[in-house]
Amino acid sequence: MRLPTVAAAILFAALAGCGGSDEKSNPTAADIKAGDCIADEISDEGDKAPDLSSVVACSEPHVYEVLDVVDLPKDALTGPSREERIANRKDLATADLEETSEDELSEQAVALGEFLGEGACDSGLLDIAGYADIEVDGVSARKAGLNPLFSTIQVERSNVMPEAQWLAGKRQVICSARFVEPNDDFEDQFSSDRVLKPVSSKNAQPVLANAGTASFPAAWRQCTAFKKGQDVSSPVGCDKQHYTETLFAFNAQDIIKRAVLDRINYDEPSNKDRTELDRVCATALPSVTAEGFDEGKVKVLGFTGVPWEDDAKFVTCELAGVPPKTTDLGPGSLIWTDASQAKLIDIG
Numbered sequence: 001m002r003l004p005t006v007a008a009a010i011l012f013a014a015l016a017g018c019g020g021s022d023e024k025s026n027p028t029a030a031d032i033k034a035g036d037c038i039a040d041e042i043s044d045e046g047d048k049a050p051d052l053s054s055v056v057a058c059s060e061p062h063v064y065e066v067l068d069v070v071d072l073p074k075d076a077l078t079g080p081s082r083e084e085r086i087a088n089r090k091d092l093a094t095a096d097l098e099e100t101s102e103d104e105l106s107e108q109a110v111a112l113g114e115f116l117g118e119g120a121c122d123s124g125l126l127d128i129a130g131y132a133d134i135e136v137d138g139v140s141a142r143k144a145g146l147n148p149l150f151s152t153i154q155v156e157r158s159n160v161m162p163e164a165q166w167l168a169g170k171r172q173v174i175c176s177a178r179f180v181e182p183n184d185d186f187e188d189q190f191s192s193d194r195v196l197k198p199v200s201s202k203n204a205q206p207v208l209a210n211a212g213t214a215s216f217p218a219a220w221r222q223c224t225a226f227k228k229g230q231d232v233s234s235p236v237g238c239d240k241q242h243y244t245e246t247l248f249a250f251n252a253q254d255i256i257k258r259a260v261l262d263r264i265n266y267d268e269p270s271n272k273d274r275t276e277l278d279r280v281c282a283t284a285l286p287s288v289t290a291e292g293f294d295e296g297k298v299k300v301l302g303f304t305g306v307p308w309e310d311d312a313k314f315v316t317c318e319l320a321g322v323p324p325k326t327t328d329l330g331p332g333s334l335i336w337t338d339a340s341q342a343k344l345i346d347i348g
Helices: 006-010 080-093 108-117 120-129 163-167 259-264 269-280
Strands: 039-042 047-050 064-071 153-160 172-179 224-226 235-239 243-253 298-303 314-321 327-329 344-346
Touching: 047 172, 064 120, 080 163, 120 172, 259 269, 269 298, 269 314, 314 327
Parallel strands: none
Antiparallel strands: 039 047, 064 172, 153 172, 224 235, 224 243, 243 314, 298 314, 327 344
């Protein structure tokens, strides 16, 4: 089930319904809360979903981490009969809201999508990953619709409660992150078919709780690299030689002046517009790097990419070696460091 949050629309997040009639999913299962780690995955109506009965210590291998648990309004998706409540839940667990017109969806499915569109899952990610205090040109991370981008983590997955708990009246939505093997295909970044990659934290906190520190594994941060003989870049983990290192994406709608946004061709911005995007991204650099960051070795770049919509004009902020196009960054991440150990590789 994909739900139309702003982040999902831009990052192509595959938002899946969760639960099903798995015998371990019952009303007596432990309450799920933000920060919980989930060891197993199940299938619900053909969708991949976390098995909410498999909570483990975050130091043990796990494939999901819970970002937030959102309580639905009391009158949401109730239905006067058990059959209707099951049908409502099934509708939510199978409806692809990105590819289905509102006329074909139940009013309740649309209502839930609008409710989650308030940014509930977005806020949970920012809090868990330690990105909530970042500002972009003076605008808070939440207002900017800021989203960290990782190579092995599918974020913003929203899952409805298991069927038995749903029928027992527990109307909640689980926001979680799913850990997968990295790949080099942008179009496949959020496919539910990607292979799971179990992870373990070095302490009691979720792995994502370290995302706002230099200790977060470079392999899990998203970078881009050009393959030999190709002009199109592909995603790689930052533990590889790379052209750019991704800081985050943000919605420029409430940050860049309307007149500037209206003139930008997102498919091919002019040099003047690229300079403005670079400037805006650079304002956030002190929020994602250590004191004394060496800006002599890297440049902050602002990229457009995904087609812009009326309320969602996303820009991706990245670091590149100086000068760009002729210099790669060596293996390792510069985010949350002072860049003193940055390796520059001449590829001219």
